[in-house]
Amino acid sequence: MIRVTVWNENLSETKYEDVAALFPKGIHGYLAVLFGKEADLDVRTATMDQPENGLPDEVLENTDVLIWWAHTGHHLVSDGVAWKVQQRVLRGMGLIVLHSGHFSKIFRRLMGTSCSLKWRDGARERLWCANPGHPIAQGLPEHFELDVEEMYGEFFDIPEPLETVFIGWFNGGEVFRSGVTFRRGLGNVFYFQPGHEANPTFHNENIQKVITNAVRWAAPATKKPEIICPCVEPLENV
Numbered sequence: 361m362i363r364v365t366v367w368n369e370n371l372s373e374t375k376y377e378d379v380a381a382l383f384p385k386g387i388h389g390y391l392a393v394l395f396g397k398e399a400d401l402d403v404r405t406a407t408m409d410q411p412e413n414g415l416p417d418e419v420l421e422n423t424d425v426l427i428w429w430a431h432t433g434h435h436l437v438s439d440g441v442a443w444k445v446q447q448r449v450l451r452g453m454g455l456i457v458l459h460s461g462h463f464s465k466i467f468r469r470l471m472g473t474s475c476s477l478k479w480r481d482g483a484r485e486r487l488w489c490a491n492p493g494h495p496i497a498q499g500l501p502e503h504f505e506l507d508v509e510e511m512y513g514e515f516f517d518i519p520e521p522l523e524t525v526f527i528g529w530f531n532g533g534e535v536f537r538s539g540v541t542f543r544r545g546l547g548n549v550f551y552f553q554p555g556h557e558a559n560p561t562f563h564n565e566n567i568q569k570v571i572t573n574a575v576r577w578a579a580p581a582t583k584k585p586e587i588i589c590p591c592v593e594p595l596e597n598v
């Protein structure tokens with residue numbers, strides 16, 4: 361079983377009726393129900409208002425993959441918690457940062473850059489798969505569209521990604537590295553741009569597929585692969 365913790369600042373859902381209508385149990389609750397349908401995922405949620413921002417040692421140490429959604433409350437996450445999450449990633453925990461989580465303390469710490477970008481609300485997005493062989497892209501079409509999503513545009517101030525899995529194109533002509541991977545220490549990190557709280561993005565089946573694939577990709581390996589290289593002959597045979 362992959363132990364997944366869905367973390368949410370849980371501010372917009374309690375403040376705005378349109379967001380609450382889309383996610384009556386919060387974005388964390390919505391994603392937890394979604395992941396709960398997968399037999400290999402063991403899911404829990406955590407929110408910022410809980411003690412230690414919902415991430416005490418007991419939770420972090422028993423999490424294989426942490427999902428992070430946040431927007432207006434980045435500064436309300438304690439530096440100590442951000443540091444502990446960073447250390448846990450370095451020791452192998454997977455991290456999936458969604459949408460406006462690009463400005464979170466944890467993502468900026470792991471990237472070491474400002475993570476700033478261009479943005480505009482109310483755009484139409486076409487997501488292109490730029491790496492069809494990647495585990496996160498499995499089962500996804502060559503491209504798919506979101507009728508309404510917040511435009512995030514280049515320049516996105518991140519280090520050069522390990523892999524670019526999705527590229528977003530918007531109806532204003534902007535483009536964005538919408539799905540990118542990194543490795544920090546032993547931890548796999550995936551940043552995924554779609555997911556504005558006022559849009560039904562997480563209701564989209566393709567988006568759900570990407571995030572579910574990403575959870576399985578980001579999970580730490582439990583067994584080191586056996587290294588076999590049959591094409592190399594022992595020196596004495598050459």
Ligand code: ZN
Nearest residue numbers: 460510556557
């Ligand atoms: Zn947004």
